[in-house]
Amino acid sequence: MGLHGSVHIEGWYQDSKLPHNWRIEVSPNGWTSDQIGLRWLQKVFIPETTSRTTGKYRLLVLDGHGSHLTPEFDKICSENDIIPIYRMWKGFNHMDKLDFLEAYPEARKQAFTLDNIKSGFRATGLVPFNPEEVLGRFTIQLETPTPPGSQSINSAPKTPYNLRQLEKQASTVKTLLKGHTQNPPSVLEMRLDKMIKGHEMALNEGILACQEIQELRASHEKQLQKRKRSRRQITAEEGLSIQEGQALVQGRSQEEEVMPTISMEPAPMAEYRSVGGAPLTCELR
Template identity: 40%
Template structure:
């Protein structure tokens, strides 16, 4: 999950060594079973994470509804998962798109595609599975670039939430219809053209280009591009002297000094734009980190892969259960108590009642 891709970078012209970027320390494996069709569409992703028994419901919160997540002990696919992908994912999603009676499923040589049960299911569903070596170089490159961007922002760890944020973006960028058509054409499959493969077998040796030699020539300080405020101020002082002592012979030097000052200004403005972009990216990444910490930590026991739709139902059930108000039975009302009335006494002489 934490593997950067080979990338082109902008660096100083005075650098004679290859700049280096550290890879993230997290090298946990994750498997994405992907399938594309020669007409230009792709099946929803089937993701396999490394876990023992439980899946987090927070993994599904930002995924497309028809994606499926499963788990295995090492993050790799297994014979059981391969069969599940074929029966519950590939066949239901491709039956309505088939043209004619048969489908041709081109696979790589993973052992989960070589079992007798896998072949039997293909036969029953009119699927012909000729084995071939396929690769999704564009998808890998875009994902690697997103990992690299995160590394440049100072994050040196890629977890499952980070993967589920970057991988859908890379998939959207890579899975254009034109890219899919070009992939089938480049391998000579659709349209069928074996020569596209034979041509790639011709090996041509290339002589490496020697690195540029260091120049021993040094330019006057007034003709060098200023790299900081002090050098820029010194450059302006030099230009001022050139103006005050202007002669016909100093015109060329004066022009070069102005040119270098202009380059320094352009460099400063570019650095400012890059700093603003980096600041914006850092703020965005920080906000995403806050959202990631708020994702559901609830777990669900795994028996087979779970789609995003099924996970959303489980999440909604948990929310409703946590919001349910338990009603407490009301206590029975006590009878209204009246103040005690004192007894009345009758006078023994006159017989008139009076309060005691």
């Protein structure tokens, strides 16, 4: 892992969830240097693959970055029976504006097919219009839905807490209304439809608000954790593994715990009597 900077920070290694054998390297511009490339080969790739190698040789697939093309890198590969294969070579890893303009029409043709477009509209609930395609993916559920078939038309109704419960209640009420009249939809049924629509909108807004609150709480907690991390610098000539960094932080903390504390209390005063009886005081040093 490469980071833009020139020093390591204690907070990177405090309570880190990264694996202990991962390494953090820093460079002035955030890019991998020749030295960092060599350290990665010697301290990461070789130790991690030695016990997993079947046969004599190991294959290392690389891009065309300059840090992978040095004589030192090639020498270490040869000494450890590593066969490097470079996927990009002689500048073919770059795409300029002309290359982009030539490649874009074909990429667009393959991406924007009729099936892909229809699938996108359907997955987002736009065509056909179905908000449940999106809202149904939220994990928030205010109350467990009543299992189908467990509530009859004549049983006591329960307050709906999600869209499915609301739709079931609405269907039940409309069925009861139709059973009591043979006339066209009454004013009562139209008012019921308006109430159902308003309830749907309120439920949708509540689901989105709960999701937003959860995200804000998680973000706030993350910021609090970051503020607790130490910003003190660690002096290191090269990169550190997570385990090495944690050992340095722990060692520094232990040294600070055993350092003697200097008392800030005033020095005691001793009192003497002169020949004439007047008190004299002096400070003990």
